[in-house]
Amino acid sequence: MLERLSLRLRVFLFFALIAVGGSAAIVAAMVHLGRLGEAPTIDDLVLMGGAGIAVLWALTTWTWLKFDEHVARPILAICNHLKAVAHAGAEGEIRAGTARYLGFLEPAVREITTALTETRREVDRTIAAATAASEEQKQYLATILRDLQQGVVICNRRHEVLLYNQRALEILHVAGDIGLGRSFFGVVTEQSFRHALTRLENRYRTARYLDHPDGLAVLVIAATKSGNYTLKGRVSLTLGKAGPDAEEAPMGYVVIFEDVTDELAAGIWRDRLLHDVTSDMRQRIANLAMVGDLLTMEGEIDAEEKAAARETIQEDGRALAERLDRLDQISSDLLSSAWPMTQVQSKTLLELIRERRSEGRRLRIDIAVADVWLHCDSAAIVEFVDRLLNRTAVYSKTEAFELVITARDRRADLDIIWQGEPVSVRALETWLDERLDEGLGAMTGTDVLNRHKTEIWCEPAGEGRSRLRLPLVTVEFDTNKGRGAVRLEARPEFYDFDLFARLERDSLADTPLRDLTYVVFDTETTGLEPSKGDQMVQIAGVRIVNGRMLRGEVFNSLMHPGRAIPRVSSEVHGITDAMVANADPITVVLSRFHRFVGDAVLVAHNAAFDMKFLTLKQDEAGLRFANPVLDTVLLGAAIFGADESLTLDTLAERFAIKIAAEERHTALGDSLATGHTFLKLIDLLEAGGIKTLREAIAISEKQAAIRRAQGRY
Amino acid sequence: MASQSILVVDDEPGIRLYLKRLLGNAGFTVRTAADGDEAVAAIEAEPPDLVILDVMVGGRDGYEICETIKKNPARAGIKVVMLSAKSRAIEIEKGMALGADAYLTKPFSMDELRDTVRGLLNGETAAEPEG
Numbered sequence: 001m002l003e004r005l006s007l008r009l010r011v012f013l014f015f016a017l018i019a020v021g022g023s024a025a026i027v028a029a030m031v032h033l034g035r036l037g038e039a040p041t042i043d044d045l046v047l048m049g050g051a052g053i054a055v056l057w058a059l060t061t062w063t064w065l066k067f068d069e070h071v072a073r074p075i076l077a078i079c080n081h082l083k084a085v086a087h088a089g090a091e092g093e094i095r096a097g098t099a100r101y102l103g104f105l106e107p108a109v110r111e112i113t114t115a116l117t118e119t120r121r122e123v124d125r126t127i128a129a130a131t132a133a134s135e136e137q138k139q140y141l142a143t144i145l146r147d148l149q150q151g152v153v154i155c156n157r158r159h160e161v162l163l164y165n166q167r168a169l170e171i172l173h174v175a176g177d178i179g180l181g182r183s184f185f186g187v188v189t190e191q192s193f194r195h196a197l198t199r200l201e202n203r204y205r206t207a208r209y210l211d212h213p214d215g216l217a218v219l220v221i222a223a224t225k226s227g228n229y230t231l232k233g234r235v236s237l238t239l240g241k242a243g244p245d246a247e248e249a250p251m252g253y254v255v256i257f258e259d260v261t262d263e264l265a266a267g268i269w270r271d272r273l274l275h276d277v278t279s280d281m282r283q284r285i286a287n288l289a290m291v292g293d294l295l296t297m298e299g300e301i302d303a304e305e306k307a308a309a310r311e312t313i314q315e316d317g318r319a320l321a322e323r324l325d326r327l328d329q330i331s332s333d334l335l336s337s338a339w340p341m342t343q344v345q346s347k348t349l350l351e352l353i354r355e356r357r358s359e360g361r362r363l364r365i366d367i368a369v370a371d372v373w374l375h376c377d378s379a380a381i382v383e384f385v386d387r388l389l390n391r392t393a394v395y396s397k398t399e400a401f402e403l404v405i406t407a408r409d410r411r412a413d414l415d416i417i418w419q420g421e422p423v424s425v426r427a428l429e430t431w432l433d434e435r436l437d438e439g440l441g442a443m444t445g446t447d448v449l450n451r452h453k454t455e456i457w458c459e460p461a462g463e464g465r466s467r468l469r470l471p472l473v474t475v476e477f478d479t480n481k482g483r484g485a486v487r488l489e490a491r492p493e494f495y496d497f498d499l500f501a502r503l504e505r506d507s508l509a510d511t512p513l514r515d516l517t518y519v520v521f522d523t524e525t526t527g528l529e530p531s532k533g534d535q536m537v538q539i540a541g542v543r544i545v546n547g548r549m550l551r552g553e554v555f556n557s558l559m560h561p562g563r564a565i566p567r568v569s570s571e572v573h574g575i576t577d578a579m580v581a582n583a584d585p586i587t588v589v590l591s592r593f594h595r596f597v598g599d600a601v602l603v604a605h606n607a608a609f610d611m612k613f614l615t616l617k618q619d620e621a622g623l624r625f626a627n628p629v630l631d632t633v634l635l636g637a638a639i640f641g642a643d644e645s646l647t648l649d650t651l652a653e654r655f656a657i658k659i660a661a662e663e664r665h666t667a668l669g670d671s672l673a674t675g676h677t678f679l680k681l682i683d684l685l686e687a688g689g690i691k692t693l694r695e696a697i698a699i700s701e702k703q704a705a706i707r708r709a710q711g712r713y
Numbered sequence: 714m715a716s717q718s719i720l721v722v723d724d725e726p727g728i729r730l731y732l733k734r735l736l737g738n739a740g741f742t743v744r745t746a747a748d749g750d751e752a753v754a755a756i757e758a759e760p761p762d763l764v765i766l767d768v769m770v771g772g773r774d775g776y777e778i779c780e781t782i783k784k785n786p787a788r789a790g791i792k793v794v795m796l797s798a799k800s801r802a803i804e805i806e807k808g809m810a811l812g813a814d815a816y817l818t819k820p821f822s823m824d825e826l827r828d829t830v831r832g833l834l835n836g837e838t839a840a841e842p843e844g
Contacts, residue, residue: 453801
């Protein structure tokens with residue numbers, strides 16, 4: 001019945017109740033005193049006064065309790081809800097019945113939320129439309145970067161990575177050690193880069209770059225931190241303006257690099273071989289010259305000397321021929337490595353030839369092909385074979401050809417077969433001297449043969465047919481060029497140019513929360529009591545850089561707990577003994593996770609629990625997790641009040657964060673949910689004046705103290 | 714039995730002299746030609762039993778001379794030994810594909826050449842050196 005009265009009338013009734021109740025108590029006391037029939041004693045007066053006051057207190061307390069329950073708490077709840085809606089962009093409805101006795105306040109809040117949500121969606125739609133074009137360009141850039149054969153890394157002046165492409169990960173052979181906002185020098189040796197940058201900055205300062213042939217770029221040879229791979233690249237200084245009125249200055253640098261480990265090793269091997277071969281040849285030639293002198297000397301030589309001379313001539317002649325073969329091999333390798341050869345599938349090559357038809361002749365070409373990868377300059381081979389087809393068609397007066405590729409030991413023969421006589425050696429040699437398409441730089445057929453270290457000839461093919469045979473080299477084509485580097489499935493966020501503008505700060509504690517780098521993580525364990533031997537079975541984490549959660553920079557690893565996983569735990573997180581049977585031990589995984597974390601701030605939901613497991617094994621692993629830690633439970637308590645439900649599910653629901661059911665209670669799924677929640681909490685903290693890490697830690701400690709006092713922590 | 718005749722075709726006078734002496738000492742009748750055209754004329758004038766051909770000889774090259782010999786049914790019985798500094802497997806295969814009966818790479822030993830020539834003239838099958 002009360003719910004139907006107006007809010008003002010209900011508030012009036014509360015106060016009227018105190019007034020009427022208080023008055024009634026006083027009147028009742030006075031009536032009681034009047035009935036005594038004689039002048040009341042001091043004791044009577046004190047007794048009656050005390051009774052009246054007690055009734056008044058009881059009434060006031062009851063009224064306050066009701067007021068707190070039905071007015072103060074609902075207002076607080078509405079307040080939190082509005083804060084979440086206003087600052088964290090939450091879209092959830094206020095729970096029905098939250099302000100049952102506050103009249104139209106609840107419907108009014110609902111209307112405000114709906115209106116705000118609508119407006120926000122409208123604004124979002126407008127922004128989305130406005131940024132679609134620039135997003136498209138970004139995607140385009142991302143695609144180009146992804147498909148580049150070179151590794152690309154862009155850094156700011158503090159060597160923090162602003163952009164990298166997939167190829168960079170592959171070349172550097174790292175997956176978790178490089179990431180946006182992390183130091184490039186964590187993965188490469190820094191001396192050569194520092195040297196290159198010093199040179200470039202000097203060139204910039206003295207304005208020599210304006211007429212320098214390389215401008216603001218310089219070649220650099222460096223190595224990965226592991227020392228296993230050698231990199232060759234170019235470092236270019238990036239100029240830009242820190243603000244609209246600022247002068248142009250170096251903002252950072254771009255590194256484009258490739259892996260030259262194999263080439264360098266091959267080069268060193270070749271140099272040694274050349275040295276050995278040539279010095280040996282010098283010795284052999286000296287021997288032969290000496291024998292020549294001996295044989296032409298005046299006077300007879302005896303039979304023994306003659307035999308020795310003959311042996312030397314034969315032996316050294318043979319050895320020289322063998323050394324020459326090796327030199328020939330080296331020069332051929334150099335020639336073919338200088339010429340752009342590619343891997344092409346045999347079938348593709350034949351189809352390209354069939355479609356070329358440069359002279360528009362009506363030829364019938366059948367194809368029969370063994371499926372192999374050919375190592376050749378496919379454009380040149382297509383032009384060359386097309387020319388041969390056209391010439392043969394005229395020479396043999398035929399239109400029907402068969403193009404066949406037969407695989408042999410490390411080579412494949414490309415045969416042009418037709419019904420008729422073989423082409424004469426002279427005719428073929430004439431064709432080989434003809435220039436091919438202008439696009440090939442006036443190359444002749446002979447040039448194509450030389451570059452491919454091959455020959456061509458014509459021979460009978462049986463049953464009145466002839467064939468032109470062109471042997472080509474085959475390769476075992478390695479499609480997995482990543483050499484163990486992790487390939488990321490989704491297109492991750494590989495760049496963040498806002499990091500260019502990130503100012504340098506001495507103290508982590510005074511850095512705005514939004515500018516910090518975080519690793520939000522979660523663990524799955526064998527149970528809840530580390531003191532009784534429970535251990536981790538899985539750890540996952542995701543990096544947040546510059547206020548963005550990077551789905552491309554995640555850590556997720558099972559580990560062997562060194563004990564059985566109780567079934568009750570397996571039912572929660574779905575990880576069984578069989579799944580961790582071949583996993584690395586905890587110390588190994590922790591060491592990898594430690595590298596992934598670097599100097600980021602750690603964030604977890606109920607961090608104390610996860611940190612306990614993390615630190616449990618850190619001594620054994622020889623590590624120390626001394627990073628600052630933030631806890632989404634404590635931050636949530638600071639914002640919404642310690643009495644509110646602060647489970648990950650509740651917070652996620654409050655912020656309208658959707659967690660797929662199958663992801664909940666997986667370490668990665670919970671890390672991502674915590675990450676989203678944490679980003680929303682940062683919005684609310686900033687709105688409440690909590691802007692730096694120091695302030696966030698201070699309010700967390702206060703909340704921890706409250707919870708400890710309540711015995712909840 | 715009349716001694717078997719050999720035509721040596723090479724543009725290097727030193728090699729011609731050396732082969733003539735070597736094969737002459739082995740009991741063969743040896744004639745020489747310095748280029749392709751001279752070689753073809755010599756074959757037409759008096760067909761030899763065997764021709765030693767330098768692949769890189771001037772005029773018509775060794776491949777073409779070989780082709781000329783093998784295409785003519787009346788001359789196809791003439792054995793052809795190709796002699797070349799081209800020593801890659803594919804080059805040897807090309808020589809053999811064009812009808813050579815043997816292919817020797819320079820440098821070669823006296824014994825090797827003598828054995829190859831004797832083998833071919835005594836009706837043994839073609840000798841192909843290791844690539």
